[in-house]
Amino acid sequence: MTPEKTSPQERMGKQRGFGRFLTTLEIELPSGELEVWKSRKYRKRDLSSPTHGWGVWWAPTSRGWWIGVLFAIGSFLFALGAVPSYARLVHRHADALTFFVGSLFFTSAALLQYRESAEAVLAFEKRTASLLEKGGLLRIGWLACLVQLVGTFFFNISTAGASLTHVSQATLIDVSYRPDMFGSICFLVASLLAWIEVSDGWWSWSPGEYSWWVTVVNLLGSVAFGVSAIAPYLYSFHDSVKANNLSNLGTFVGAVFFLLGAVLLLPERGQGASSSA
Numbered sequence: 535m536t537p538e539k540t541s542p543q544e545r546m547g548k549q550r551g552f553g554r555f556l557t558t559l560e561i562e563l564p565s566g567e568l569e570v571w572k573s574r575k576y577r578k579r580d581l582s583s584p585t586h587g588w589g590v591w592w593a594p595t596s597r598g599w600w601i602g603v604l605f606a607i608g609s610f611l612f613a614l615g616a617v618p619s620y621a622r623l624v625h626r627h628a629d630a631l632t633f634f635v636g637s638l639f640f641t642s643a644a645l646l647q648y649r650e651s652a653e654a655v656l657a658f659e660k661r662t663a664s665l666l667e668k669g670g671l672l673r674i675g676w677l678a679c680l681v682q683l684v685g686t687f688f689f690n691i692s693t694a695g696a697s698l699t700h701v702s703q704a705t706l707i708d709v710s711y712r713p714d715m716f717g718s719i720c721f722l723v724a725s726l727l728a729w730i731e732v733s734d735g736w737w738s739w740s741p742g743e744y745s746w747w748v749t750v751v752n753l754l755g756s757v758a759f760g761v762s763a764i765a766p767y768l769y770s771f772h773d774s775v776k777a778n779n780l781s782n783l784g785t786f787v788g789a790v791f792f793l794l795g796a797v798l799l800l801p802e803r804g805q806g807a808s809s810s811a
Contacts, residue, residue, distance in 0.1 A: 555674035577654030580803035602799030604643035611636030613789035630697035678727035685720025718763035744802035755791030
């Protein structure tokens with residue numbers, strides 16, 4: 535591809551991505567060095583606080599740190615709520631409330647993450663205005679964050695609906711099961727987009743990168759959440775015991791994966807947005 539000028543000092547090099555989604559870009563610097571820009575690393579980089587030593591695990595002035603912490607708390611509450619012994623101990627309403635509070639933490643983290651992605655898009659577009667005018671490439675990271683944010687709203691609805699008492703099965707399907715399904719679909723789509731963003735396509739093998747592991751475990755968590763969401767439909771709402779067991783298992787496994795992914799977000803903040811080739 536013929537390089538495009540970004541400024542009198544910089545030139546565009548090769549691009550990689552998926553369809554019209556740009557995930558990797560090479561920029562030739564005035565010195566002759568080649569800067570390799572990566573979409574996820576660019577929006578996840580943290581320049582506002584230390585990202586080594588204790589700064590990895592304690593950085594309350596960092597938005598990226600709060601995203602990881604809030605997702606971790608939400609994931610922990612979802613895992614806790616799916617444990618049968620906990621549900622028996624606190625009873626149904628309190629257990630449902632645990633999920634609802636967890637979903638609020640998810641939404642808080644997703645809102646911060648969406649703002650993070652939107653600001654990264656604006657900063658990148660400012661630097662590469664000439665390319666965007668020609669190609670109008672889409673921002674896969676921004677889209678992934680938007681879809682996940684929508685998914686958290688569905689989980690807010692489903693977990694709130696599950697806390698209702700003395701409702702009919704039909705009402706429960708409308709206010710809880712269906713939103714839960716929609717939320718799980720959004721999480722799965724968002725996880726796939728995040729995986730494509732990191733992989734420059736459908737497949738990659740980069741176990742030395744925190745970003746790679748974050749997207750892998752989140753994708754597995756989304757699949758498990760999907761299993762949990764379809765459990766009532768698999769048993770046609772007739773075998774409530776089997777449906778509940780499968781739903782709890784899927785929720786617990788998914789939440790554990792999401793918890794791991796949230797913790798990995800903390801050291802991921804220290805990975806650079808670009809590198810020299």
